[in-house]
Amino acid sequence: MTTTTNRQITLANRPVGLPTDDDLKLVESPIPEPGEGEALVRTIYLSLDPYMRGMMDDAESYEAPIGLGEVIVGGTVGEVVASKSSAIDVGDVVGAYSGWQDYAVFPGDHLRKLDPTLAPLTTALGVHGMPGLTAYHGLLEVGRPKAGETVFVSAASGAVGATVGQIAKIKGCRVAGCAGSDDKVAYCLDDCGYDACFNYKTSGDIADAMRAACPDGIDVYFENVGGVIGRTAFDQLNLHGRVAVCGTISSYNATDQEMVPDELWKFIVKRARMEGLLVTDFADKHAAALAEMAGWIRDGRLTYRETIVDGLENAPSAFVGLFSGDNFGKLIVRVADEPA
Amino acid sequence: MTTTTNRQITLANRPVGLPTDDDLKLVESPIPEPGEGEALVRTIYLSLDPYMRGMMDDAESYEAPIGLGEVIVGGTVGEVVASKSSAIDVGDVVGAYSGWQDYAVFPGDHLRKLDPTLAPLTTALGVHGMPGLTAYHGLLEVGRPKAGETVFVSAASGAVGATVGQIAKIKGCRVAGCAGSDDKVAYCLDDCGYDACFNYKTSGDIADAMRAACPDGIDVYFENVGGVIGRTAFDQLNLHGRVAVCGTISSYNATDQEMVPDELWKFIVKRARMEGLLVTDFADKHAAALAEMAGWIRDGRLTYRETIVDGLENAPSAFVGLFSGDNFGKLIVRVADEPA
Numbered sequence: 001m002t003t004t005t006n007r008q009i010t011l012a013n014r015p016v017g018l019p020t021d022d023d024l025k026l027v028e029s030p031i032p033e034p035g036e037g038e039a040l041v042r043t044i045y046l047s048l049d050p051y052m053r054g055m056m057d058d059a060e061s062y063e064a065p066i067g068l069g070e071v072i073v074g075g076t077v078g079e080v081v082a083s084k085s086s087a088i089d090v091g092d093v094v095g096a097y098s099g100w101q102d103y104a105v106f107p108g109d110h111l112r113k114l115d116p117t118l119a120p121l122t123t124a125l126g127v128h129g130m131p132g133l134t135a136y137h138g139l140l141e142v143g144r145p146k147a148g149e150t151v152f153v154s155a156a157s158g159a160v161g162a163t164v165g166q167i168a169k170i171k172g173c174r175v176a177g178c179a180g181s182d183d184k185v186a187y188c189l190d191d192c193g194y195d196a197c198f199n200y201k202t203s204g205d206i207a208d209a210m211r212a213a214c215p216d217g218i219d220v221y222f223e224n225v226g227g228v229i230g231r232t233a234f235d236q237l238n239l240h241g242r243v244a245v246c247g248t249i250s251s252y253n254a255t256d257q258e259m260v261p262d263e264l265w266k267f268i269v270k271r272a273r274m275e276g277l278l279v280t281d282f283a284d285k286h287a288a289a290l291a292e293m294a295g296w297i298r299d300g301r302l303t304y305r306e307t308i309v310d311g312l313e314n315a316p317s318a319f320v321g322l323f324s325g326d327n328f329g330k331l332i333v334r335v336a337d338e339p340a
Numbered sequence: 341m342t343t344t345t346n347r348q349i350t351l352a353n354r355p356v357g358l359p360t361d362d363d364l365k366l367v368e369s370p371i372p373e374p375g376e377g378e379a380l381v382r383t384i385y386l387s388l389d390p391y392m393r394g395m396m397d398d399a400e401s402y403e404a405p406i407g408l409g410e411v412i413v414g415g416t417v418g419e420v421v422a423s424k425s426s427a428i429d430v431g432d433v434v435g436a437y438s439g440w441q442d443y444a445v446f447p448g449d450h451l452r453k454l455d456p457t458l459a460p461l462t463t464a465l466g467v468h469g470m471p472g473l474t475a476y477h478g479l480l481e482v483g484r485p486k487a488g489e490t491v492f493v494s495a496a497s498g499a500v501g502a503t504v505g506q507i508a509k510i511k512g513c514r515v516a517g518c519a520g521s522d523d524k525v526a527y528c529l530d531d532c533g534y535d536a537c538f539n540y541k542t543s544g545d546i547a548d549a550m551r552a553a554c555p556d557g558i559d560v561y562f563e564n565v566g567g568v569i570g571r572t573a574f575d576q577l578n579l580h581g582r583v584a585v586c587g588t589i590s591s592y593n594a595t596d597q598e599m600v601p602d603e604l605w606k607f608i609v610k611r612a613r614m615e616g617l618l619v620t621d622f623a624d625k626h627a628a629a630l631a632e633m634a635g636w637i638r639d640g641r642l643t644y645r646e647t648i649v650d651g652l653e654n655a656p657s658a659f660v661g662l663f664s665g666d667n668f669g670k671l672i673v674r675v676a677d678e679p680a
Binding site: 269 | 570586597609
C-alpha cells in the first residue's frame with residue numbers, strides 16, 4: 001500500500017461499434033480520501049459485463065449514460081483500506097460498485113460485507129452475485145417455467161445462462177441451449193446438466209439445430225443474445241410460451257439497426273409473452289435468492305465457470321472479447337491480490 | 341320458410357391480399373336436416389371480423405385454416421326452425437357459429453339461448469359477445485391497468501377498441517386512442533369518454549400526436565392494428581408498460597412481410613411486457629364478464645356502435661371494407677329478419 005495514485009479507466013470517446021483504445025483510456029488521479037461516514041475501498045476483482053456497453057452510448061437506457069471523462073462503471077469486490085464509518089472496518093472485504101479503478105470511496109452503509117471463508121470471493125460477482133440473481137429472478141419470476149416444460153437458453157454457458165440452465169434443471173424442466181464453442185457445449189452438457197446443447201457457429205441451419213434440441217418446442221426462452229437466434233427461438237415457441245429478455249448482446253455494438261420481419265401477429269397465434277427484465281427490479285428478493293442459491297452451490301447442484309484476466313490495464317481488451325465470446329463463463333479482472 | 345335452398349359463401353380460392361369475388365363465392369345447397377339431438381338454425385345476423393382473414397390463409401394460426409370449398413366461418417345469431425334436441429325448441433333465438441350461410445345444424449346443447457327482450461340481438465355479436473369479451477379479458481387480464489394509468493387504444497372506435505376504452509374509464513384510467521375518421525374520433529370523445537383521441541390519417545406525425553394524447557406516456561397499449569401505430573405506441577411505453585396484442589389488422593392483407601427495426605433491447609430498457617391474447621382462452625370467465633358488462637350497458641356506462649349491412653350476398657364486400665375502416669363500430673350482416 002505504498003502507491004498514492006489511483007488508476008482509472010475512463011470514457012474518452014463514445015464508441016462506434018466495438019470500443020477501441022481511443023475510447024477507453026487509462027488515467028491516473030490521487031487516491032480519494034473518505035469523508036465522515038465513508039470508507040475507502042481498494043478494488044480486488046472487477047466484473048466485466050455486456051450491459052456496460054449500453055452505458056457507453058448517449059442513449060435512453062435503464063441507467064444514465066456514463067459521462068465523457070467518467071470512470072467506467074462496474075461491480076467489484078474490494079478491501080476496506082480506510083474507514084470513517086462505524087458500519088465498516090479496515091480489512092473488511094466487501095461487494096461494491098467501484099467501477100474500472102483501483103480505489104473508490106463509499107458511504108460505509110452502502111457496502112455489502114463478504115465472508116471470504118464461505119465461498120471464493122469471485123462468486124460475489126458471478127454465480128452468487130448480479131449475474132446469478134439475474135438468472136434466478138429472470139427465470140423464476142419472468143419465465144415462470146413449470147416442471148416438465150422445455151427451457152431454451154442462449155449463451156448457455158455464460159455467467160447468466162449457465163445459472164439459468166441449472167436452476168431450470170433443479171425445477172424439473174427439460175433444458176436446452178446453444179453456445180459458441182464445442183468446449184462450452186461440452187461444459188453445458190457435462191457439468192450443467194443440459195439435456196441438449198449445440199454450437200451455433202458450426203451447427204448449420206439454426207432452426208434445424210434448435211428443433212432437434214427442443215423436439216417438443218420451447219415453453220420458456222431465456223434471451224441473452226437477440227438476433228437470428230432470438231428470432232428462431234420465438235418461432236419455435238409453444239402456445240403460451242414466454243420469452244424473458246435479459247440481454248441482446250448481438251446488437252450492442254451494431255452500428256446500423258438491424259431490420260427484422262414484423263411478426264407481431266405471431267404473439268396472438270402463440271399467445272406468447274415477451275418481457276424485459278432487470279435484476280435491480282427484484283432487489284427485495286435478493287437476500288432470499290442468495291440464501292437458496294448458496295445451498296445449491298454447497299450441494300454441488302449449481303456450478304460455475306470463470307475467466308479471470310490479470311491487471312486493470314487489460315480490462316478494455318477483455319471487455320471487447322466479451323462480444324466475440326473469448327471468455328468462458330463469468331469474466332472478471334483481478335485488479336489486486338486478495339488479502340493474505 | 342318456403343325456400344329449400346341454403347345460400348352459402350365459400351372459400352373458392354385463397355386470397356392474395358384483399359379477398360376478391362373470385363375468392364369468396366356464393367353457392368347454393370339443400371337445407372341440411374337435423375339428426376337426433378340436433379337443431380336447425382336459420383341465420384338472422386352474421387358477425388364480420390378481421391380474424392376471418394387469417395383463416396382464409398393456409399398458415400399456422402390459432403384455428404385450422406378454412407378448407408377450399410368450405411363455408412367461411414363466423415359468429416351468428418339465429419332462430420331455431422327445427423329441433424330434434426330436448427335442449428332447444430323451435431322459435432328459440434340462439435347465439436351460434438353458423439358462418440356465412442342461411443342455415444346450419446348444431447347439437448342442441450352447443451347453442452346459447454338469447455333473451456330478445458333483454459338487449460338488441462345484435463349486441464350478442466358485439467359489445468355483449470365475442471368482441472366485448474375480447475376487450476374485457478384482454479384489457480383486465482393481459483393489460484392489467486391500474487387506476488390512474490394511461491391506456492392507449494388503436495382502432496379506438498371499433499367493436500373491441502371502444503369497449504376497451506370504456507372499460508378502462510370505468511376502472512379509473514386515463515384513456516387515449518386513435519381512429520381513422522373525424523366522426524370516429526368524435527364518437528370516442530363524446531360517447532365513449534376518451535380523454536384524448538386523434539385521427540391518424542390527418543394528424544401528421546403520429547409520434548407527435550400520440551405524445552400529445554398521452555403526455556405522461558403509455559402504461560397499457562391495447563394493440564388492434566400493428567404497423568407504424570403499434571411501433572410508435574411501443575416506443576412511448578412507460579417503464580413496466582404492457583402491450584396486449586389483440587389484433588394486427590394492418591398486416592392481414594399484406595402480400596410482402598414488412599421489415600421493422602429490431603428493438604428487442606427496448607424490452608429491457610422499459611421492462612416491457614408484450615402478450616398475445618385470444619378470447620377463447622378465457623372461456624371459463626365469460627359468464628361472469630357478460631353479467632358485469634350487462635350491468636354497465638344497462639347503466640349507460642358502456643355504449644356501442646354498429647354498422648349493419650343487409651343481405652348475405654353483400655358479406656364479401658362488407659368484409660373487404662373492414663380493412664379500410666368503412667364500418668363504424670361492430671360490422672354485422674342482416675341475413676334474415678328478426679322473428680316478429
